[in-house]
């Protein structure tokens with residue numbers, strides 16, 4: 001269908017592969033966490049994988065793709081969980097992992113090439129007594145550009161908010177997909193054009209992130225007699241400015257049993273809060289825990305917990321991945337709790353969904369508020385089952401994003417404004433970047449994923 005042979009001779013010595021195994025491996029991300037995407041994205045493969053080593057090689061790839069009008073889908077670590085890096089319309093899988101390395105570090109900021117692994121950036125920052133404000137739980141394999149284009153926030157968001165909060169992405173350099181590709185530098189709120197853009201409106205080449213001073217973290221698992229005790233404690237910790245935490249992840253029993261490494265640590269029947277607290281805040285943290293009937297059942301310096309894996313690999317999207325190791329049919333949707341009465345909203349949703357599955361809540365700052373995201377872990381039956389859960393959550397006042405779809409509009413975490421459309425037209429005049437991932441209007445949307453009702457996921461320009 002596409003002129004791949006012509007494209008390959010045009011890019012000459014840029015590394016490429018048409019080996020079917022490589023193509024299949026690189027055309028997948030972590031969409032299999034969704035039972036619906038698992039069915040719908042199967043068999044969607046690129047025609048060729050291209051791995052440029054630097055921006056000059058990348059520009060040659062773009063020039064040839066534009067000349068032969070072949071789609072280009074960027075891929076970093078391939079940890080996206082909505083299938084955002086799957087080449088829906090075939091063409092070129094643009095492997096960005098070789099364009100990697102920290103460009104510079106200074107007080108308060110770090111700049112790195114797009115394919116730099118997030119954990120490597122954080123390690124470099126640590127050498128200067130600083131750390132990233134936030135990182136995804138996939139930090140060991142996710143790239144910084146993939147985090148900006150596909151992620152939301154993560155460890156650190158309990159203190160610093162999410163990526164879209166003003167000041168959390170310092171700058172992004174992008175390459176356009178034009179006949180003569182240009183490099184553009186976006187700063188401030190302009191970076192939000194690229195954030196959650198799923199690589200469908202530009203190719204990120206460099207990212208500059210703010211840093212904070214490095215903390216001495218203590219990781220802590222706390223058990224509670226009831227789920228609402230754990231929620232109240234998490235909210236109290238998240239709204240106490242003097243207590244420094246970077247994770248507040250609240251799970252209802254039996255999740256601590258379903259996550260294998262936690263078995264035997266959290267007592268039978270107890271709900272759980274997992275957290276990283278700055279060691280200087282540990283005394284005050286423990287006081288708040290005791291006030292909420294909590295018991296610290298595990299505490300250790302960061303990375304030294306008794307469960308054998310990083311504590312953050314049992315939070316956010318990783319919690320479901322852990323559960324699926326023993327219960328592959330478990331799934332979830334992405335509820336969003338953003339209200340002045342956070343405890344009240346969680347309590348109502350918890351009551352309405354009693355018995356559906358254990359609730360999860362990730363507490364993090366979002367704009368000027370503490371907010372929560374999560375839903376029950378259910379045994380997947382059907383799309384209608386997920387729709388019903390979404391509707392119940394919405395009827396109580398929670399927002400919902402669709403974690404069983406692959407395009408920006410269908411997922412519902414980003415508004416597609418006139419400015420976004422103008423930016424897409426400017427950077428991608430031939431519509432070659434991740435086609436199906438971000439279309440101009442709703443009628444164009446890729447037909448991949450579940451049709452869940454999406455609402456109130458507080459979108460851009462918050463805070």
Ligand SMILES: Cc1cc2nc3c(=O)[nH]c(=O)nc-3n(C[C@H](O)[C@H](O)[C@H](O)COP(=O)(O)OP(=O)(O)OC[C@H]3O[C@@H](n4cnc5c(N)ncnc54)[C@H](O)[C@@H]3O)c2cc1C
Nearest residue numbers: 076077078079080084137143146147150151152199204317
């Ligand atoms: C178990 C699990 C846990 C997760 N936990 C978190 C979490 O805590 N927080 C969070 O925010 N997310 C989380 N995610 C989602 C995902 O890991 C993050 O979004 C991650 O940062 C993506 O990085 P990546 O390099 O793997 O990107 P990829 O999966 O390779 O790509 C993600 C998106 O970015 C685009 N892209 C990649 N590189 C570029 C580029 N150079 N230019 C333009 N577009 C590009 C791709 O086309 C795709 O649309 C999780 C996913 C899983 C499976």
